[in-house]
Amino acid sequence: MLAPERDPFVQSDRPRQPVVAVRDLVRRFGDFTAVDGISFDVLEGEVFAFLGPNGAGKSTTINMLCTLAHPTAGRVSVAGFDVVERPKAVRRNIGLVFQDQTLDDRLTAQENLRFHAVLYRVPSEQVDARDARVLELVDLSDRRYDLVSEFSGGMARRLEIARALMHVPRVLFLDEPTIGLDPQTRALMWEDVLRLREEAGVTVFLTTHYMDEAEYADRIAIIDHGRIVALDTPEALKAAIGADTVDLGTKDDQVAIAALKRAGYTVEPVSGGARVFVDNGENAVAALIETVGVPVVNVHVHQPTLDDVFLHYTGREIRESHAEAIPARVRAWHARRGR
Amino acid sequence: MSSVPLRRPIVQGPETVLRDEARTTGMVWLRELIRFERTRTRILSGLIQPILFLIVLGYGMAGLVGSTGGFDFKKFMFPGIMAMSVVTTAIFSGMSIVWDREFGFLREMLVAPTSRASLALGKTAGGATVAAVQGTIMLVLAPLIGVHLTAVLVAEIIGLELLMAVALTAFGVFVATHIERMEGFQVVMQMLLFPMIFLSGALFPLNALPGWLSVLTRINPLTYAVAPLRQVVFAAQHMPPAARKRFPSSVEVFGHTLSIGSEIAIVVVFAAIFIALAIRGFSRTE
Numbered sequence: 221m222l223a224p225e226r227d228p229f230v231q232s233d234r235p236r237q238p239v240v241a242v243r244d245l246v247r248r249f250g251d252f253t254a255v256d257g258i259s260f261d262v263l264e265g266e267v268f269a270f271l272g273p274n275g276a277g278k279s280t281t282i283n284m285l286c287t288l289a290h291p292t293a294g295r296v297s298v299a300g301f302d303v304v305e306r307p308k309a310v311r312r313n314i315g316l317v318f319q320d321q322t323l324d325d326r327l328t329a330q331e332n333l334r335f336h337a338v339l340y341r342v343p344s345e346q347v348d349a350r351d352a353r354v355l356e357l358v359d360l361s362d363r364r365y366d367l368v369s370e371f372s373g374g375m376a377r378r379l380e381i382a383r384a385l386m387h388v389p390r391v392l393f394l395d396e397p398t399i400g401l402d403p404q405t406r407a408l409m410w411e412d413v414l415r416l417r418e419e420a421g422v423t424v425f426l427t428t429h430y431m432d433e434a435e436y437a438d439r440i441a442i443i444d445h446g447r448i449v450a451l452d453t454p455e456a457l458k459a460a461i462g463a464d465t466v467d468l469g470t471k472d473d474q475v476a477i478a479a480l481k482r483a484g485y486t487v488e489p490v491s492g493g494a495r496v497f498v499d500n501g502e503n504a505v506a507a508l509i510e511t512v513g514v515p516v517v518n519v520h521v522h523q524p525t526l527d528d529v530f531l532h533y534t535g536r537e538i539r540e541s542h543a544e545a546i547p548a549r550v551r552a553w554h555a556r557r558g559r
Numbered sequence: 560m561s562s563v564p565l566r567r568p569i570v571q572g573p574e575t576v577l578r579d580e581a582r583t584t585g586m587v588w589l590r591e592l593i594r595f596e597r598t599r600t601r602i603l604s605g606l607i608q609p610i611l612f613l614i615v616l617g618y619g620m621a622g623l624v625g626s627t628g629g630f631d632f633k634k635f636m637f638p639g640i641m642a643m644s645v646v647t648t649a650i651f652s653g654m655s656i657v658w659d660r661e662f663g664f665l666r667e668m669l670v671a672p673t674s675r676a677s678l679a680l681g682k683t684a685g686g687a688t689v690a691a692v693q694g695t696i697m698l699v700l701a702p703l704i705g706v707h708l709t710a711v712l713v714a715e716i717i718g719l720e721l722l723m724a725v726a727l728t729a730f731g732v733f734v735a736t737h738i739e740r741m742e743g744f745q746v747v748m749q750m751l752l753f754p755m756i757f758l759s760g761a762l763f764p765l766n767a768l769p770g771w772l773s774v775l776t777r778i779n780p781l782t783y784a785v786a787p788l789r790q791v792v793f794a795a796q797h798m799p800p801a802a803r804k805r806f807p808s809s810v811e812v813f814g815h816t817l818s819i820g821s822e823i824a825i826v827v828v829f830a831a832i833f834i835a836l837a838i839r840g841f842s843r844t845e
Contacts, residue, residue, distance in 0.1 A: 286670070288670065308672040309672075311672040316670060318663075318666065320666075321662075321663050322663040322664055323663070323664065323665045324590070324594075324667075324668045325662070326594050326597055326598070327594075331590075332591065334586075335667075338582050338585075339583060339667075339668065339671035339672075340671060340672065341579050343673070402718070415818075480720075551792075
């Protein structure tokens with residue numbers, strides 16, 4: 221699969237190599253298969269998102285990639301090292317940011333960074349320059365001497381990202397990096413992540429169950445029940461399911477959906493009606509209303525979102541699982557912006 | 560924007576491995592000191608309990624026991640109370656790994672590409688330093704109790720405190736690596752720490768105990784850590800022979816009076832065992 225063209229900053233002078241290579245990766249817990257034979261490559265300098273609902277196998281996969289869990293079967297190479305055979309070499313070349321905070325809040329920002337620098341063998345003479353640089357990258361230079369206990373959740377998260385960069389990792393792994401952060405802080409954190417990619421050329425692998433967050437990625441792998449059901453750029457994923465989507469609310473949605481399917485439409489049930497994927501929404505509306513055969517209550521035409529992509533590939537709305545995490549008005553705001 | 564190269568590879572030669580591991584140990588040690596220095600309340604609360612014991616038990620018992628040649632129970636207790644302070648702080652420091660786990664920082668250490676032994680040694684060294692400092696702070700009470708201090712005595716005390724602190728901090732690290740949750744901490748403190756202190760000779764002489772109790776005190780590693788501390792303190796005091804007989808400082812095992820050298824050797828052996836157990840426990844921690 222080709223990398224997206226839209227990033228001119230990264231490694232343009234040489235062919236991009238996979239920095240993470242995953243082949244037929246499996247992880248079982250007793251009878252339960254959490255990760256069910258997945259394969260993919262992450263290219264150097266890419267922002268790669270693993271998108272899926274809670275329990276889809278995202279964290280299990282990231283743990284295997286980071287050498288924190290053993291694969292049941294399959295192979296993983298990170299930064300050129302096999303995760304099972306050379307775990308320490310892999311860890312020296314990756315930066316990790318977990319879902320839960322792992323800072324020492326009795327230490328200052330700088331002390332946390334220096335502790336990390338020693339653990340990851342950053343040469344002493346480089347430590348000063350490194351901690352200045354990473355704090356600059358996440359815009360925390362003026363909080364260097366402050367105790368972490370005085371930091372907000374968002375600042376702590378950005379400090380963790382800075383810390384993960386202290387030892388110049390080739391891949392930065394972020395497991396649900398914005399969970400629990402408010403929308404403004406999430407936007408700020410994403411600015412940081414994209415700046416890292418541009419200024420530091422670091423490859424970013426992240427897991428998320430936020431659709432709007434996955435939009436920032438160069439490529440997205442949609443994971444469901446331990447399998448990758450789709451993998452491409454956000455644009456390509458959306459284009460693949462049709463140019464437009466039409467939401468129909470009817471008097472009897474089941475009848476409507478059955479009728480649309482019989483007529484050959486790509487249709488998925490959603491809360492409040494049926495969602496149809498078509499090439500030109502506005503032209504298709506009349507034909508759709510005729511096809512359903514029951515009275516139509518409302519019609520809404522919009523361009524496909526990643527929600528639609530997810531719905532298309534899994535038959536479920538991911539929103540259901542994270543509706544509580546993003547306030548409705550924020551989503552409404554995004555919708556108004558024409559996303 | 561700074562001109563620091565961002566993608567310079569970090570080269571690892573085998574000759575640098577030892578130096579890097581020592582750096583890790585040093586950093587973990589430093590972290591313990593920084594945290595100790597920043598938690599003044601902990602330093603204070605670490606002082607209150609021993610002082611309470613010294614005042615309540617020391618003065619209370621002094622009235623009952625009386626004095627011999629100007630030497631009373633408070634002076635007898637003083638080295639024991641110092642030891643108690645060191646031991647409590649040491650076990651507490653070692654077991655702070657339970658806190659590190661609870662607040663996530665343990666994970667930062669465990670996922671690092673470093674040897675677990677370096678981390679366990681750093682934790683042990685840091686906790687032991689803190690405990691020895693806490694114990695040494697107790698010396699400010701010496702003039703109040705009437706215990707005479709010399710420069711040599713203070714040096715001896717610090718040395719013995721460090722040794723016992725290393726053994727007990729390593730023990731704390733070992734116990735903490737087998738505890739998953741905070742509740743376990745209280746249980747260990749109640750079931751292990753207090754019996755160990757009470758059966759160590761810190762608070763009363765061990766020479767006139769019933770047989771079963773005597774056995775318990777002799778298998779308690781702390782017994783052999785408390786005795787040398789008391790011996791060096793007593794050696795620097797003016798004590799008439801009658802007082803030395805009344806307030807013995809040595810430990811008898813199978814009728815033999817142990818020399819201070821053999822007591823120290825026993826503590827060194829225990830320290831080595833506990834350090835090995837701490838490293839093993841830390842290496843198996845997930």
